[in-house]
Amino acid sequence: MQELMKAKAQEMLSNGSVTRVLAWKKGDFETNPEPAFFTKHVDDMVYNQYCATNLSNFMVGVEKEEGKTLVFLKPCDTFSFNQLLKENRISRDKAYIIGVGCEGVKVIDEMQETGALLEKCNVCTKIKHMVYDELIGEDVTRRVTDDPLTRFKDIEAIEKMDAGERFAFWQGEFSKCIRCNACRNACPPCGCKKCVFDNDNYDTAQKANVTTFEEQMFHIIRAYHVAGRCTDCGECTRVCPQDIPLHLLNRKFIKDINALYGEFQAGADIETLGPLTDFNIDQDAEPSIVYDRG
Amino acid sequence: MYKIDKDNLPELFKFLTKNGTDVFAPVRKGNQVNFESFTDEVASTLDLDTLKTVRSPKDFVLPQVEHLFDATIENKQIKLETSPLADKPYVIFGVRPCDVKGIEVLDNVYLKDPVDKFYQARRAQGVIISLACTNPQQTCFCKSFNIDAANPQGDIAIWLINDSLNWKSLTDKGANLTTQVKHLLQESSDIDEVEACQKDIQLKIDALPYSRGLPLDKFTPDKLLEIFNDARWDELSKACIACGTCTFICPTCQCYDVKDYDAGKKVKRYRCWDSCMYSDFTLMAHGNSRNTQKERFRQRYMHKLVYHPDKHHGEFSCVGCGRCVNKCPSSLNIVKVIKSFEVDN
Amino acid sequence: MCCSTHDELIPQIGVITAIKTETSDVKTFSVVLADGKGKAFEHMPGQCAMLSVPGIGEAMFSITSSPTNTECMEFAIKACGKLTDYLHTLEVGNQITIRGPYGKPFPVDDVLKGQNILFIAGGIGFAPVRSVINYVLDKRENYGDIDIVYGARSASDLVFQDEINTRYKNDIHLTVDRQEEGWTGNVGFVPAYLKELGFKTDKTAIVCGPLIMIKFVLAALLEMGFKKEQVFTTLELRMKCGFGKCGRCNIGSKYVCKDGPVFRCDELDTIPDEY
Numbered sequence: 001m002q003e004l005m006k007a008k009a010q011e012m013l014s015n016g017s018v019t020r021v022l023a024w025k026k027g028d029f030e031t032n033p034e035p036a037f038f039t040k041h042v043d044d045m046v047y048n049q050y051c052a053t054n055l056s057n058f059m060v061g062v063e064k065e066e067g068k069t070l071v072f073l074k075p076c077d078t079f080s081f082n083q084l085l086k087e088n089r090i091s092r093d094k095a096y097i098i099g100v101g102c103e104g105v106k107v108i109d110e111m112q113e114t115g116a117l118l119e120k121c122n123v124c125t126k127i128k129h130m131v132y133d134e135l136i137g138e139d140v141t142r143r144v145t146d147d148p149l150t151r152f153k154d155i156e157a158i159e160k161m162d163a164g165e166r167f168a169f170w171q172g173e174f175s176k177c178i179r180c181n182a183c184r185n186a187c188p189p190c191g192c193k194k195c196v197f198d199n200d201n202y203d204t205a206q207k208a209n210v211t212t213f214e215e216q217m218f219h220i221i222r223a224y225h226v227a228g229r230c231t232d233c234g235e236c237t238r239v240c241p242q243d244i245p246l247h248l249l250n251r252k253f254i255k256d257i258n259a260l261y262g263e264f265q266a267g268a269d270i271e272t273l274g275p276l277t278d279f280n281i282d283q284d285a286e287p288s289i290v291y292d293r294g
Numbered sequence: 295m296y297k298i299d300k301d302n303l304p305e306l307f308k309f310l311t312k313n314g315t316d317v318f319a320p321v322r323k324g325n326q327v328n329f330e331s332f333t334d335e336v337a338s339t340l341d342l343d344t345l346k347t348v349r350s351p352k353d354f355v356l357p358q359v360e361h362l363f364d365a366t367i368e369n370k371q372i373k374l375e376t377s378p379l380a381d382k383p384y385v386i387f388g389v390r391p392c393d394v395k396g397i398e399v400l401d402n403v404y405l406k407d408p409v410d411k412f413y414q415a416r417r418a419q420g421v422i423i424s425l426a427c428t429n430p431q432q433t434c435f436c437k438s439f440n441i442d443a444a445n446p447q448g449d450i451a452i453w454l455i456n457d458s459l460n461w462k463s464l465t466d467k468g469a470n471l472t473t474q475v476k477h478l479l480q481e482s483s484d485i486d487e488v489e490a491c492q493k494d495i496q497l498k499i500d501a502l503p504y505s506r507g508l509p510l511d512k513f514t515p516d517k518l519l520e521i522f523n524d525a526r527w528d529e530l531s532k533a534c535i536a537c538g539t540c541t542f543i544c545p546t547c548q549c550y551d552v553k554d555y556d557a558g559k560k561v562k563r564y565r566c567w568d569s570c571m572y573s574d575f576t577l578m579a580h581g582n583s584r585n586t587q588k589e590r591f592r593q594r595y596m597h598k599l600v601y602h603p604d605k606h607h608g609e610f611s612c613v614g615c616g617r618c619v620n621k622c623p624s625s626l627n628i629v630k631v632i633k634s635f636e637v638d639n
Numbered sequence: 640m641c642c643s644t645h646d647e648l649i650p651q652i653g654v655i656t657a658i659k660t661e662t663s664d665v666k667t668f669s670v671v672l673a674d675g676k677g678k679a680f681e682h683m684p685g686q687c688a689m690l691s692v693p694g695i696g697e698a699m700f701s702i703t704s705s706p707t708n709t710e711c712m713e714f715a716i717k718a719c720g721k722l723t724d725y726l727h728t729l730e731v732g733n734q735i736t737i738r739g740p741y742g743k744p745f746p747v748d749d750v751l752k753g754q755n756i757l758f759i760a761g762g763i764g765f766a767p768v769r770s771v772i773n774y775v776l777d778k779r780e781n782y783g784d785i786d787i788v789y790g791a792r793s794a795s796d797l798v799f800q801d802e803i804n805t806r807y808k809n810d811i812h813l814t815v816d817r818q819e820e821g822w823t824g825n826v827g828f829v830p831a832y833l834k835e836l837g838f839k840t841d842k843t844a845i846v847c848g849p850l851i852m853i854k855f856v857l858a859a860l861l862e863m864g865f866k867k868e869q870v871f872t873t874l875e876l877r878m879k880c881g882f883g884k885c886g887r888c889n890i891g892s893k894y895v896c897k898d899g900p901v902f903r904c905d906e907l908d909t910i911p912d913e914y
Binding site: 362363365367370371372373374376403404407408410411412515518519522523548549550551552554556561563565568570575576577578579580583584589593596597600601602604605 | 645646647648649650652673693694695696697719720723732733734735736849875876877879880882883884885886887888889890891892909910911913914
């Protein structure tokens, strides 16, 4: 599959149908490939189960650049691509998308496999590419979860906690945060040009947590801001150096949105209006009202 | 030399904490090991086997947030209440040789010209008990910086052999602490055992992938402009997502910001870690001297490999701990940077 | 409050004793210690101080007054950001915090001694230059001829009008960017005017202003036959500490706060073009 991808990439670069290729480049270990742009030769390109990065997000960076970009997307990454399209942060005609099959991404520690797959892969339901020009090796994609609701099991466990336990749980997790902003910067829908937490003109600007209240602010504000737009791509959890289960926040929103407004998967297409941006006074109201109404 | 059984460590820590010394030791929580304040609750999760803590012991000498003073403004009068300097003794237990060197790098910045009083006070209270790396790992490259993982520095050095800790005091501070806890230690003369352990560590280190020599000789201050202007930075920085992970988990990254927090009745001025990877790091009212991520990325590695050595007699401000190799969201790291300069342009 | 263990980052409290409106966006603030002990510290021309209003921010400013002013320190500040905008709302009697001095000064007591000096300033860049000029005028016997070339966007943007019309009157050459009503002086940018004035190269030049102006002035001076070794300038980057620790104002391995802000222009060739 890697060879097919490389051949296609080289062909498209050579015949000028794309200006650059966005893929993964081999690292100094087999296990640490990095996202990379290729403009001439693709000799160093790799694709394997260590290629974790959601490349959709890197498309934002080349949106303003000349020419078309060939991008390789795993099935789950295509949801992010759609979401970015929907928010007009990238344009469809600047990308040639090759959907590639995915057998799940392996967790690496000290450059060695731990034997586990990424959290998102364990509960993966995104087995089809939502947007593409061409597919390579899509049949290798295997569905890891049979039960699409498995991914909410952890949420249910937290919902069962009483307020005190839940507070303690999140306090414990958030207190680990070092405010490196990796979750924010790796997150496709987190796209503000100037984040409120970076903007010195607001009192919300903060670089480190001065109080325990601030610890919670950053992640909760972020979760609210991407609610209804988060495709559950899992990058936030993957990149967190402190192992904070950030996906739980996003997934709680996804679960509640599903319950309150009907099943919705951000990034499944670019037409459907998001449940939180499609307000209709007759049908929708404050979540609490919808909740009471049932 | 002394010895103490690993199982008796909690007792030693308890003795110290009871006598007014804080103890920070590697503790496992979930998938991660970090230095935590020792309490009875964490005694069972002490972890001396995991090589690397996620956060470095930098936290204890240069905390992420340091409160400088409180200011109140009333009737146009400003009153400052300065934060007290650290005055509580503490022990950081289980510091790896690379991290010990990391603290030395920070000392060379913060204890000189002018001395940082907050840092100096905190540093003076601390005793560093280091731990030899019985099982060095794939991403270690301390050897490239002449750090000997078999011979940890600090105030007291420890070799963990068969669940027994071989304890050797190296400084006056270390000797004082040793005297304080002598009743919990046994005298030992197992020099052979320690030497065998050292040899074993050195063999393991030599076999590591990054031990085959990194071309650090390419990075010398006299080539500052040449390296700075090298075209390779463009490509090296392409995948950087501008987060601060590498800087915050790095044992030597030392830059800080000074900020105010309006707590209503008073303003707290504090300093906190900052990252040269952030776009506002150099932002001024009239513009930014480092406008692109390439420039910010380059700054970090130039600082570690050229600028810091230029100011500090050739000392690199990287100690080869490999944390950035493990944690960069885009799999970028200093080793990739160093290696990319192997061949001259 | 601890004083014996005073860290560099802990400022002193200053009080504003006078505010002079220079232009629509520049005011000069006179500052002394709030406890009545006079100036916060002694400094040399070209050095800087960290001024702050707690809750608003802290920033580095060049000290506009000469050390020969024994009464107070002065800061000519342009409103162009969060802190400077706030400073402009302050009144006489308000307090601010102050710490310093920071940086390497102009070599007024060695290299510049006995020299003819050509001062070149643009806009608010006149602020640090004023400190040197007043120092030189107060110790007139130590220096040779003095010339000042000063330009601003318009006549109303020229700062230190009082001194321009009195103390500096015989030595100063003024220019504004565009022709305007009532202006009888030169029109044009500083570098061009400089060449027009055609100074002899028996002088040491001190240049302050926007970076782009510095670059063009330096080119003009070289064209006129000056050597880079004869030209001093000041650079400005974002700073947080003021003494080479916070890590952001470096250009290569030089910290502007500590190794600068005054640089001899030939030094600029040895550092990366990142300022």
